[in-house]
Amino acid sequence: MSPVVDSRPLILWGATGQAKVLKEFLPRLGWRLVALFDNNPSILSPFAEVPLLGGKENFADWLSSQDEIPSALAAIGGDRGRDRLQIQRWLAEFGCWIPIACHPTAWIAGDARIGAGCQILARSAVGTESILEDAVIINTSASVDHECHLGEGSHIGPGAVVCGCVSVGSGAFIGAGATVLPRLTIGSNTVVGAGSVVTANLPPDVVAVGNPARIIQIRNAAQ
Ligand SMILES: CC(C)(COP(=O)(O)OP(=O)(O)OC[C@H]1O[C@@H](n2cnc3c(N)ncnc32)[C@H](O)[C@@H]1OP(=O)(O)O)[C@@H](O)C(=O)NCCC(=O)NCCS
Known part of the structure; x- marks a missing residue:
């Protein structure tokens, strides 16, 4: 296993398959997944150690409680590229860094x-x-x-x-x-x-x- 060289907080927007795919390797790149958000209220966090904190209605309050603005990725796959882009832009407006x-x-x-x-x-x-x-x-x-x-x-x-x-x-x-x-x-x-x-x-x-x-x-x- 590669050592974690850094630990930068990151959130994922989207808590289904694409989130699982990203979570598999993002820690190896030095990211620490601190929370998930998803506009679908009927799903549960797929990761025991990472809370799913709701959708857009909860995000601003949660962010204001954080010491550091996390980076963010939109974990939305399939043919929903427009949703991915729109959420990514919305997150960037809060000051979240959007990594590669x-x-x-x-x-x-x-x-x-x-x-x-x-x-x-x-x-x-x-x-x-x-x-x-x-x-x-x-x-x-x-x-x-x-x-x-x-x-x-x-x-x-x-x-x-x-x-x-x-x-x-x-x-x-x-x-x-x-x-x-x-x-x-x-x-x-x-x-x-x-x-x-x-x-x-x-x-x-x-x-x-x-x-x-x-x-x-x-x-x-x-x-
Ligand atoms: C093309 C696609 C979006 C169409 O989905 P849909 O709108 O639900 O269409 P349907 O399943 O009703 O299929 C309509 C017709 O196209 C045919 N068809 C569907 N996908 C096809 C494909 N990939 N290749 C050839 N024919 C296909 C169906 O057999 C059906 O033919 P019929 O009318 O003669 O019965 C879907 O089949 C597909 O290929 N999605 C890609 C999935 C994928 O790659 N996912 C990766 C996940 S990261």
Whole structure:
């Protein structure tokens, strides 16, 4: 086990699967998880030692009781990138520092640019000259090749392959194991189904599945 080099207080917003994923490695990077928040009042803390203190209505009071303003991450995965981004911005308005969570086994090219709140998970890769805007998730074993641009709040699912020079719009979600061929554009808020192969540009606000991927649904822009 690696020694903890520092111990900086951190909260997670979201108390389900993505919180578990982050909690597995954040202590190894020197973070101490002090509290969870979630707007869903019907869930319990998944961690015996970390309290779940409610939602937005409780946050300001709790924060004012703290000696130190904690850092914060929005632990919201799946296709809810817009929620992740919105919560992250809301937390930053309270003065919370929004770190980058990069798993020790992930590889990021030295010249890639990584925005605040990005979550780069185990065994994933981010290639040279790629740009990740704020609150992007690169999930387990996903690969983002050279010169890609991933918009804020986008999510590359587990094992997905995003080839070189691809642009992924804000809030878009590339499902597990999908492949996006080089130089394509995925519109904002669009969802690519698991295992799909994207061979042509996709517009914003659609769901596309299959090989080659075809549009099967229009997404409500508010989704
Ligand atoms: C694409 C997706 C979002 C569609 O979900 P949905 O809106 O609930 O759609 P449905 O399940 O009703 O499926 C609609 C149709 O698309 C097909 N379909 C759904 N997902 C598909 C996929 N990934 N590949 C091929 N076809 C798919 C269904 O078989 C169904 O076909 P039918 O109308 O002929 O019966 C979902 O299936 C998916 O792939 N999500 C990604 C999950 C993921 O990767 N999670 C990672 C967690 S981090």
